[in-house]
Amino acid sequence: MFVIYCPYCEEHREEEEFHASGQAHLARPLDPDNCTDKEWGDFLYFRKNPRGLHQELWQHTAGCRKFFNITRDTVSYKILETYKVGESPKVNLEDASHG
Amino acid sequence: MDTVNVSNQYATNSVTERAEFGDSNTPVIASALEHANMKSLAVKTATGLGVTLVELPVTGMLVLRARDDKPALAAALKSSLQLDLPNVLASNVVVDNGKSYCARWIAPDEWLLSCPLQDAFEIEQNIRTAAGASSIAIVNVSGGFTTIMLSGNNANDVLKKSVTYDVHPSHFTVGKVVNTVFSKAQVTMRCLDTNHYEFIVRRSFADYVWLWLQVASAEYGISIEIE
Incomplete structure (x- = not known):
């Protein structure tokens, strides 16, 4: 079980209160009508599944119901940081994974 | 838009024109635990035991x-x-x-x-x-909601087995409001005083939460009061 810090409730809560919503920072094609099928297909269906650091979107479903992001190590399950939607992560994936 | 039109959902003819409700605008909403027959439960239980349960009138x-x-x-x-x-x-x-x-x-x-x-x-x-x-x-x-109050010397003990949240008085302090998972139901719980808690639960979960509280409180002895 994770104990996750909700950046809105400003407290650690049990994983039971949260719902994982997959990879974070997915950029929607700016002009969906004119993008290629490959671009649209990549956006809709293709997700990273890294061994190591991963940025994920989570929702505090049983609490404040807000979405926020988590930087998590998929090997050690360690949560490096949580940050609100719209904020930038402090942990740089490239630096941290090679460091 | 400067004006805001709000309709009073309780002042509809269907409610006010029916004789049994009188002609007032007082909303008529049955308790979410109407079927549990609190009156009969309250008579059966003694007072002064470890845990007291009350369902407040619809708020x-x-x-x-x-x-x-x-x-x-x-x-x-x-x-x-x-x-x-x-x-x-x-x-x-x-x-x-x-x-x-x-x-x-x-x-x-x-x-x-x-x-x-x-x-x-x-x-x-x-x-x-x-x-x-x-x-x-x-x-x-x-x-859409009902309010259940939990109090008594063992109220905190009941809470400890019902939620994953840290309900120690030093953490779940007086006045604090927490949205969390109560067993498998979502509740808004508030600490009114040491060993005095309020749960706001969805009407459809009221029965589940009430039965859970009855079972979880049984070992301390429960008294059920009618508000």
Whole structure:
């Protein structure tokens, strides 16, 4: 079980209160009508599944119901940081994974 | 748009014209635990035991929302009820003429206000009028929730087996409001005092939460009261 810090409730809560919503920072094609099928297909269906650091979107479903992001190590399950939607992560994936 | 039209959901002809409800605008909403027959349960149990359970009569509940216009909502709430908008995980209570009003923090842009049921419509209108053209939202959800009170010397022990949240008095302090998972149901719980807690649960989960509380409290001895 994770104990996750909700950046809105400003407290650690049990994983039971949260719902994982997959990879974070997915950029929607700016002009969906004119993008290629490959671009649209990549956006809709293709997700990273890294061994190591991963940025994920989570929702505090049983609490404040807000979405926020988590930087998590998929090997050690360690949560490096949580940050609100719209904020930038402090942990740089490239630096941290090679460091 | 300057004018806001709000319909009083309780003042419909279907309710007022029926003889059994009289001709008042007093809303008629049955208890969410009507089927449990509290009166018979209350008679069977003794008083002065470890845990006391009460289901409050249906209370007026208003969901208040504001993001950019949060100061306007705060000012409107202050002017209409003398109530401050609570900060993170907090609640503010005002008692006026024996009527209790409580605002609870739910999310950064959402609060839950409880008030006497018959005053909910008037309060909604007052806040809307005071807020003017600000971008706020108020939804009357009175019929959607019920309030269950848990008290007694072993109330905290019951809570410990029911929620994953840290309910030690040093962490779950008086006045704190927490949205969490109670067994498998979502509840808004508030600490009123040491060993005195309030649960606001969805009407459809009231039966589940009530039965859970009955079973979880059994080892300490329960008394069920009627409000």
